[in-house]
Each structure stands twice: as C-alpha cells, then as structure tokens.
Amino acid sequence: MQLDSKIPKGNLPDKWTSYSSSVPLVSPANKRRIDVIVIGSGLAGASAAATLGELGYNVKCFCFQDSPRRAHSIAAQGGINAAKNYQNDGDSVWRLFYDTIKGGDYRAREANVHRLAECSTHIIDQCVAQGVPFAREYGGLLANRSFGGVQVSRTFYARGQTGQQLLLGAYSALERQINAKTVEMFTRHEMLDVVLIDGKARGIIARDLVSGEIQRHGAHAVVLATGGYGNVFFLSTNAMGSNVTAAWKAHRKGSLFANPCFTQIHPTCIPVSGHFQSKLTLMSESLRNDGRVWVPKRKEDRLKNPLEIKEEDRDYYLERRYPAFGNLVPRDVASRAAKIVCDAGNSVSEKGQAVYLDFSDAIKRLGKDKIAERYGNLFDMYQRITDENPYERPMKIFPAVHYTMGGLWVDYELSTNIPGLYALGEANFSDHGANRLGASALMQGLADGYFILPVTIGSYLSKEIRTPHIDTNHPAFATAEKQVKDQINQLLNINGTKTVDEFHMELGKIMWDKCGMERTAQGLTQARKEIRALRDEFYKNVKVSGNADEFNPELEKAGRVADFLELGELMVIDALERNESCGGHFRAESVTEDGEAKRNDSEYMYVAAWQYDINNPTLVKEPLDYEVVHPSERSYK
Amino acid sequence: MKITLKIWRQRNAKEAGKLETYQLNDVTTDMSFLEMMDILNQHLIKEGKDPVAFDHDCREGICGMCSMVINGKPHGPLKATTTCQLHMRSFKDGETITIEPFRAGAFPVIKDLSVNRGAFDRIIQAGGYISVNTGSAVDANAIPIDKITADLAMDAAECIGCGACVAACKNSSAMLFLSAKVSQFALLPQGQAERSLRVLNMVEQHDAEGFGSCTNTYACEAECPKQISVTNIARLNREYLMATSSAQVVKEKNFSM
Ligand SMILES: Cc1cc2nc3c(=O)[nH]c(=O)nc-3n(C[C@H](O)[C@H](O)[C@H](O)COP(=O)(O)OP(=O)(O)OC[C@H]3O[C@@H](n4cnc5c(N)ncnc54)[C@H](O)[C@@H]3O)c2cc1C
Ligand code: SF4
Numbered sequence: 001m002q003l004d005s006k007i008p009k010g011n012l013p014d015k016w017t018s019y020s021s022s023v024p025l026v027s028p029a030n031k032r033r034i035d036v037i038v039i040g041s042g043l044a045g046a047s048a049a050a051t052l053g054e055l056g057y058n059v060k061c062f063c064f065q066d067s068p069r070r071a072h073s074i075a076a077q078g079g080i081n082a083a084k085n086y087q088n089d090g091d092s093v094w095r096l097f098y099d100t101i102k103g104g105d106y107r108a109r110e111a112n113v114h115r116l117a118e119c120s121t122h123i124i125d126q127c128v129a130q131g132v133p134f135a136r137e138y139g140g141l142l143a144n145r146s147f148g149g150v151q152v153s154r155t156f157y158a159r160g161q162t163g164q165q166l167l168l169g170a171y172s173a174l175e176r177q178i179n180a181k182t183v184e185m186f187t188r189h190e191m192l193d194v195v196l197i198d199g200k201a202r203g204i205i206a207r208d209l210v211s212g213e214i215q216r217h218g219a220h221a222v223v224l225a226t227g228g229y230g231n232v233f234f235l236s237t238n239a240m241g242s243n244v245t246a247a248w249k250a251h252r253k254g255s256l257f258a259n260p261c262f263t264q265i266h267p268t269c270i271p272v273s274g275h276f277q278s279k280l281t282l283m284s285e286s287l288r289n290d291g292r293v294w295v296p297k298r299k300e301d302r303l304k305n306p307l308e309i310k311e312e313d314r315d316y317y318l319e320r321r322y323p324a325f326g327n328l329v330p331r332d333v334a335s336r337a338a339k340i341v342c343d344a345g346n347s348v349s350e351k352g353q354a355v356y357l358d359f360s361d362a363i364k365r366l367g368k369d370k371i372a373e374r375y376g377n378l379f380d381m382y383q384r385i386t387d388e389n390p391y392e393r394p395m396k397i398f399p400a401v402h403y404t405m406g407g408l409w410v411d412y413e414l415s416t417n418i419p420g421l422y423a424l425g426e427a428n429f430s431d432h433g434a435n436r437l438g439a440s441a442l443m444q445g446l447a448d449g450y451f452i453l454p455v456t457i458g459s460y461l462s463k464e465i466r467t468p469h470i471d472t473n474h475p476a477f478a479t480a481e482k483q484v485k486d487q488i489n490q491l492l493n494i495n496g497t498k499t500v501d502e503f504h505m506e507l508g509k510i511m512w513d514k515c516g517m518e519r520t521a522q523g524l525t526q527a528r529k530e531i532r533a534l535r536d537e538f539y540k541n542v543k544v545s546g547n548a549d550e551f552n553p554e555l556e557k558a559g560r561v562a563d564f565l566e567l568g569e570l571m572v573i574d575a576l577e578r579n580e581s582c583g584g585h586f587r588a589e590s591v592t593e594d595g596e597a598k599r600n601d602s603e604y605m606y607v608a609a610w611q612y613d614i615n616n617p618t619l620v621k622e623p624l625d626y627e628v629v630h631p632s633e634r635s636y637k
Numbered sequence: 638m639k640i641t642l643k644i645w646r647q648r649n650a651k652e653a654g655k656l657e658t659y660q661l662n663d664v665t666t667d668m669s670f671l672e673m674m675d676i677l678n679q680h681l682i683k684e685g686k687d688p689v690a691f692d693h694d695c696r697e698g699i700c701g702m703c704s705m706v707i708n709g710k711p712h713g714p715l716k717a718t719t720t721c722q723l724h725m726r727s728f729k730d731g732e733t734i735t736i737e738p739f740r741a742g743a744f745p746v747i748k749d750l751s752v753n754r755g756a757f758d759r760i761i762q763a764g765g766y767i768s769v770n771t772g773s774a775v776d777a778n779a780i781p782i783d784k785i786t787a788d789l790a791m792d793a794a795e796c797i798g799c800g801a802c803v804a805a806c807k808n809s810s811a812m813l814f815l816s817a818k819v820s821q822f823a824l825l826p827q828g829q830a831e832r833s834l835r836v837l838n839m840v841e842q843h844d845a846e847g848f849g850s851c852t853n854t855y856a857c858e859a860e861c862p863k864q865i866s867v868t869n870i871a872r873l874n875r876e877y878l879m880a881t882s883s884a885q886v887v888k889e890k891n892f893s894m
C-alpha cells in the first residue's frame with residue numbers, strides 16, 4: 001500500500017494559500033443537498049460542525065455527554081498558542097512552526113505544521129469576536145504568558161480555564177447553528193461503527209445511550225473529532241469517558257492508525273494515592289516557572305519532613321542535569337528525569353512515587369500574595385485533593401499520561417485513507433510529531449475545525465454533488481448494525497466474574513509498566529503476550545450488568561475497554577518496531593553516552609501507519625521529508 | 638471508614654423511584670466522593686445487582702456533568718465545590734449519607750441519579766451566542782476591553798452549566814445560569830448588537846422550559862460551585878427592562894408594553 005500525503009507543491013510558506021485558492025468549491029445550492037456527520041463536540045468537532053453549518057451543509061453532530069459543552073476539551077487549563085507577536089518579542093509564524101517541529105523531535109510533517117502556525121492568529125481573532133474573555137492588560141489589550149520549550153510569550157489564556165472558555169465559544173457557535181437548523185445535535189449518543197459503501201464512508205451506526213436504540217445515519221462524509229486515547233492506561237488526566245472506540249472502529253474498517261506509541265506523559269500531576277484511584281489531576285505546566293523540582297540526596301531522608309532537609313542535602317536534579325533550561329525543560333525530558341530519581345529509590349511518598357515541586361524560594365522572593373495571584377486556583381485544587389497546604393510544604397508531584405500524539409493517519413486534507421472519512425483534533429496523528437508542546441493542542445483542534453476541514457472537505461464533496469441522500473436501507477448498514485448488536489449481546493452474555501474496571505486496571509498497569517516512560521524490547525515483547533492473554537480472558541470472564549435497551553454506563557465502558565485491549569497491543573507493537581528514542585517514546589536501548597534520548601534519523605524518519613489485522617498488523621511507512629528545517633539533536637542542556 | 642448510603646434508585650423516567658440503603662466498610666478519607674461511588678458499584682456488580690447510574694466525566698470540577706444532591710445540598714456540604722471534587726474526609730466515620738438526583742420539573746430523571754438537562758442547551762440556542770461566522774472576525778486587539786470589564790465578563794463566563802442553582806431553588810428557577818450568560822455578553826462590546834433580542838429570547842425559552850421565576854432567596858448563589866454572583870440576576874433584570882423598550886425589539890418582536 002502506498003500513502004499519498006497530498007502535500008501541495010510550492011514553497012512551504014505559500015502551500016496553504018495556493019491550496020485554498022485552488023481547491024474546488026461547492027455551490028450554496030449544492031451544499032444544501034449534502035449531508036455531513038461530525039462525531040464529537042470538543043474544540044475540533046464543535047468548531048467544524050458549526051462552520052460547516054454556517055457554510056450551508058446539513059450537519060448531524062454527535063457526542064456521548066449530555067451536552068456538547070461537556071466534551072473533554074473543557075478541562076484544558078493553561079492556554080492556547082498563536083503567533084500574534086503582540087509582545088513584540090520576535091515571534092512569527094516561522095518561529096511557532098520551528099518550535100513545534102523541534103518540540104515534536106522531527107517526526108511531524110513540515111507542511112501541516114506550517115499551516116497550523118498560519119491559522120493560529122485567525123483563531124484568536126475568531127474567539128475574541130465570539131466573546132471569549134481572554135486575560136487582558138490594564139490598557140485593554142490581550143495578555144500573554146510563556147510555556148515550556150520556547151523563548152517567547154505567545155500563549156493566550158483565560159485564567160486557568162482556557163479550554164473551558166474556548167469550548168464555550170465553539171459551543172455557542174454550534175448552538176446558534178442548531179437554532180438555525182443547519183445542525184442537528186445528538187447528545188448521549190455513541191458512534192459504534194462507520195459504514196462504508198463502495199469503499200467510501202457513507203454513514204454510521206450509533207447507540208442512543210438513554211434508550212439503547214441502535215440507529216443508522218447516512219451522510220456524504222463522516223468527520224471524526226473524537227479526542228485522544230490516553231485512557232488506555234486506565235489512569236490519566238483525561239476525562240473518564242475519553243476513549244478510542246470511534247477511531248478504532250474506523251481502523252478496523254481500513255483506516256490506518258499512525259504512531260500509536262507516541263504518548264505524552266506530563267511531568268506535574270498529583271501522584272496516585274491509593275488502589276481506588278479513578279483518574280489523575282494535572283497541575284499546570286506554568287507552575288514550573290516558579291517551582292523548583294527536587295528529591296533528597298540520601299534515600300534515608302526520603303520520608304523525612306522536607307522542611308527539615310537542608311539545602312545541601314537536596315538534589316535539584318533538573319537544574320543539575322539541564323543548566324540551560326533548568327526546571328523548564330520540555331515535558332518528556334522532565335518526566336523521564338523524575339522516573340529516574342524515583343526508580344533509584346528517592347521517591348518522597350510512602351504511597352508510591354513522587355518528587356517535590358517547591359515554591360518556598362519563589363514565596364521568599366515574590367511574597368505569598370504574588371504566588372497566590374499567579375497560581376491560587378491550582379494551589380487550592382492541590383489542597384482540596386491532598387489535604388496538604390502547598391504554601392507551607394512543597395507539592396508532591398509525579399508524571400501521568402496526558403495526551404496522545406498518535407491517532408488516525410490523515411493526509412494534508414485531514415482525510416483518512418478511506419475516502420469521505422476525516423479525522424480532526426487529538427483523534428488524528430498529524431501535527432505534534434513525537435512530543436507536543438504545551439498550549440498547542442487547543443490550537444490544533446480549532447485550526448482543524450474552524451479553518452482547515454471546512455476548506456479541504458470541499459475537494460471531496462465537490463465530486464459528490466450528484467450523489468443523492470444516502471439510503472440507510474443499503475445492505476452495508478444492515479451488516480454494520482448487526483455487528484454492533486452482536487457485539488453488545490456478546491458482552492452482556494459472558495456473565496463472568498471480573499468487572500470491566502478490573503480488566504481496564506490490569507491493562508493500564510501493563511501499559512504503564514512496559515509501554516510508559518521507558519520501553520525495552522524485552523518489556524514490550526512480554527507486554528504483548530500479557531495483553532493478548534488479558535483480552536482472551538476478557539471475552540471469557542467479564543461481567544457486564546444490565547440490559548441493551550436501557551441507560552447502561554457499564555455496557556458503554558465494556559465496549560470501550562474491548563477496543564482499548566486491541567489498541568494496547570498495537571501500541572506495544574509500534575513501540576517495539578521503533579528502535580530509537582524520540583520525543584515521548586524512550587527506548588532504553590537507544591541512549592547517548594550521558595543517558596539522553598538518541599534519535600535515529602537514518603532509519604526511523606517516517607510516520608508508522610498501521611493497517612488493521614488483529615494477529616499481524618502491517619506497517620506502512622510514510623517517509624518524512626525535511627525540505628526547510630535541518631533536524632538536529634534536541635538538546636536542552 | 639464505615640458509611641451508610643441512602644441512594645435514590647429509579648429505573649427510568651416512567652417508573653417511580655425510592656431510596657435504598659447500602660453499607661460500605663472499605664472507604665478511606667483520601668477517596669473522592671465519586672471514587673466511593675465507584676467502589677459501591679463494583680460491589681453491586683459482583684453481587685449481581687444493578688449498579689447506580691450517575692453522571693460524571695472530568696472529575697475536576699469543570700465539565701458540569703456530576704450532579705448529586707448530598708444530604709439535601711446540591712454538590713454536598715463544601716462551598717464552591719462540585720460533587721467530583723468532594724472527598725470522603727468531609728464525612729465522619731459511621732455517617733449516613735443521603736444521595737438524590739438534582740430535582741426540577743425541567744430536569745426529568747433518566748435513571749437513578751442521572752437527569753436530563755437538555756433545557757439548558759435550548760436556552761443557549763435561543764440567544765446565548767454572538768452571531769459571527771467563522772472567518773469574519775477583525776484583529777483581536779482591534780477591540781480593546783478594559784481589564785475590569787473583561788474580568789467581570791470572565792466571572793460570569795465561569796458557569797459550568799451544572800444546574801445546581803436550579804436544584805437549590807424552591808421555584809426551580811434557572812435565573813442564575815441564564816443571567817451568567819446574558820451578563821457575559823452584555824458586558825462585552827462584541828455583545829452589543831444583539832443585546833436586547835438576546836435577553837428576551839433567552840428569558841422566553843427559560844419560561845417555556847418550565848423553570849420557575851426568581852423570588853430572590855439566593856439559595857442558588859449559596860450552592861453554586863463556581864460562586865456565580867446574584868448580581869448577575871440584577872443585571873439580567875435591568876437588561877430585560879431596557880430591552881422591552883428598545884426599538885429593535887419593538888420592531889422584531891412586535892412587543893408593546
Ligand atoms: C487536564 C488537561 C489539560 C489540558 N490543557 C491543555 C492546554 O492548556 N493547552 C492545550 O493546548 N491543550 C491542553 N490539553 C489537551 C487538549 O485539551 C486536548 O487535546 C483537546 O482538547 C482535544 O480536543 P478534541 O476536540 O480533539 O477532543 P475532545 O475534547 O476530547 O472531544 C471529543 C468529543 O468526541 C466525542 N466522542 C468521542 N467518542 C465518541 C463516540 N464513539 N461517539 C460519539 N461521540 C464521541 C465526545 O463526546 C467529545 O464530544 C489538556 C488536556 C488535559 C487532559
Ligand atoms: S450558575 Fe452555578 S450552579 Fe448554576 S449552572 Fe452555573 S455553575 Fe452551576
């Protein structure tokens with residue numbers, strides 16, 4: 001199989017402009033006759049559905065929460081990047097492009113990333129026009145902050161709730177289109193399969209989560225904006241419902257899944273406190289601007305009161321190992337360093353693994369009020385969860401799974417290799433390479449949904465204007481519907497002894513231990529065996545309560561865990577195949593002399609796109625051509 | 638900790654519900670309230686019983702999905718805290734905790750503790766937006782907004798749409814929710830063009846959904862996890878009065894007073 005990334009010809013900075021001015025258009029009269037399904041109402045889905053509705057398409061939008069406003073994007077805290085250069089600190093589209101390519105450890109496509117940087121400025125304009133209350137200076141203009149891995153201030157924010165405010169902006173645009181009847185919204189609905197007719201995506205099978213009814217929906221094109229799959233690890237900072245099912249069903253129908261092993265582990269999260277733990281809470285990256293990370297030098301001191309440990313007995317290991325960037329090294333580097341000191345036996349928690357994030361120097365220097373003004377809401381959240389006061393004692397933190405760079409393979413038009421099937425936002429693999437920089441996911445979701453897909457989808461739909469509304473009586477719908485019903489019945493009838501959560505936790509532990517912050521060939525090989533055994537056991541021994549024709553959250557979870565049990569294996573296969581260290585993917589076999597990640601450009605400079613086969617997936621490589629940037633070692637020393 | 642739970646069980650919107658009692662002996666103080674519910678459900682599943690349905694997603698106090706009335710209070714005993722951010726250390730060993738759904742005519746029960754809050758989306762559809770199509774915006778810094786006003790708009794915009802204000806109100810009024818959205822846009826220059834029609838249309842939808850009117854008991858503010866202020870309701874009332882006399886409204890809605 002050959003992959004065509006459809007990157008337009010021409011100079012890098014001109015590609016998007018020339019593409020958008022030459023892409024075929026669909027006339028207003030024809031748009032009214034064309035149906036588009038959008039799965040997901042997060043930043044990517046809500047912005048796409050609203051914009052397609054404004055353009056005049058008939059849109060159906062689906063989400064599994066009870067309102068589109070509750071998509072996981074709502075939880076993003078820190079901010080959104082844009083190359084506005086309002087601070088006059090030398091920022092530009094080029095710099096944002098370059099930082100993102102370098103931050104991604106040279107495993108993303110230049111053309112996509114450049115387009116993302118170009119779109120970034122329009123996003124801020126659009127959001128302000130919608131009434132998004134970004135932070136402002138006294139003069140009335142927009143404020144910015146800085147984030148890890150860069151040297152300019154380009155991050156726009158709305159207190160600690162940037163994702164919430166951006167999503168509410170997109171949600172209001174979506175609700176406006178619902179009112180205008182261009183978009184029909186289906187909340188508490190879960191897509192359970194995509195339907196292909198003659199090789200093209202022509203609709204979906206969905207379950208109404210309240211009544212349990214299985215429905216058929218036809219459309220000329222289907223857009224997946226279904227978020228990331230970090231919950232394959234069971235514990236992550238993602239919302240409880242985030243899952244891979246929509247993307248995985250598309251993968252089973254032929255969509256390639258790219259770079260599944262590229263996972264982002266965020267360095268500053270509240271550590272696990274017990275076996276009952278259901279999710280992990282992120283403490284924003286911005287804290288590393290003023291907090292210093294350390295562990296005691298001597299193992300005997302690790303559980304001692306930190307206030308009694310003298311300065312010379314502390315190991316500020318980030319400042320020691322990375323003097324140039326210190327506590328502000330990128331996420332992957334900071335996370336691995338925490339793992340190394342904890343594995344060496346210096347964890348400061350009696351319950352598991354943790355390091356200190358200490359604000360005492362900053363409080364001495366700036367005063368408690370200043371720190372409270374900057375981070376008050378985060379400190380309160382920390383205290384609420386841990387019952388400890390971070391103004392008086394250093395915070396305990398540890399890395400946690402946060403974001404997945406991998407996802408459905410898409411070309412420059414955000415189309416998967418199935419014609420008519422698109423993927424946006426965290427659900428696709430496209431722009432972040434092997435590591436995502438902070439405040440770039442919100443940017444990508446909104447660029448994809450507001451500005452890119454509504455243009456690129458025209459290239460496909462302009463050829464579909466003669467296709468009538470899709471007839472859901474087509475046998476392809478019947479077959480897909482039967483498969484969905486069969487799977488539901490299968491899950492409900494196993495009637496074993498272990499709960500869905502127990503399987504999910506076991507899978508999470510395998511993934512975290514063997515496909516987490518450090519990966520080895522031996523561990524990955526072992527993990528593959530364990531996952532397969534766990535999957536076999538799942539289909540013999542899971543217990544799913546309730547019925548198919550009612551509101552049944554356990555049944556929803558069971559279907560999602562079934563897909564995670566397949567995805568987990570593919571992640572392990574991908575991690576094993578990529579025998580290099582790059583970005584969030586660290587192979588213990590591929591390190592420099594001083595223990596840092598060692599990339600191998602001559603052998604692995606490609607996107608690994610996998611074709612589904614439960615026993616033996618096939619690897620299809622998309623080579624990455626760097627025409628403009630010259631990949632170099634990513635050093636933060 | 639040992640905890641006794643009295644939980645509202647209701648199979649679906651049509652059947653009647655009742656409180657059922659459960660005993661938990663393996664609760665720890667570090668657990669979140671919803672983790673305690675997870676443990677209860679694990680026990681129920683193993684015993685072959687139906688687990689308790691409840692809504693939740695982010696478990697960080699931001700999505701607005703969680704919605705329980707705990708010992709008579711929406712989101713439980715702590716001020717400015719959603720159910721998902723509550724921890725068991727707020728309860729005593731041996732305590733009995735009563736858990737019910739958010740109750741209001743406009744929030745019908747789906748099952749157990751899950752309710753349908755679609756009415757909130759429909760209020761937003763009626764006018765909770767600024768009509769600006771993608772691509773037609775001016776440069777963001779072309780609209781300066783003084784910091785005080787921007788901060789006030791942000792205070793209102795923090796509403797998570799959970800519905801605790803409705804559950805707390807003896808009239809089941811959604812005025813706090815509605816006024817937060819109306820205030821955000823009334824304060825901002827971008828919101829001016831549609832200011833009058835917006836407030837009228839949203840209030841009309843609020844009433845059509847069956848939410849009650851506000852009699853200023855302020856129970857909503859006391860229970861709101863995001864501390865949305867009742868001054869927003871005062872602003873809403875002013876906006877409504879002003880709107881009824883605006884030329885635009887008189888023309889578009891054939892409104893006369
Ligand atoms: C705690 C936290 C903080 C973050 N902070 C930042 C930040 O400061 N800056 C930044 O840039 N990024 C941040 N991120 C990352 C960023 O929030 C996400 O990557 C981004 O919001 C994903 O948006 P999305 O639209 O792709 O998907 P989501 O917002 O995850 O939306 C997915 C949608 O798909 C729907 N869906 C999924 N499956 C189905 C199905 N089968 N059927 C029907 N509907 C379905 C869901 O209902 C939902 O509507 C953060 C992430 C976390 C976890
Ligand atoms: S006003 Fe407060 S209580 Fe009401 S919906 Fe908003 S956040 Fe919830």
Ligand code: FES
Binds near residue numbers: 694699
């Ligand atoms: S679960 Fe999201 S606010 Fe409680």
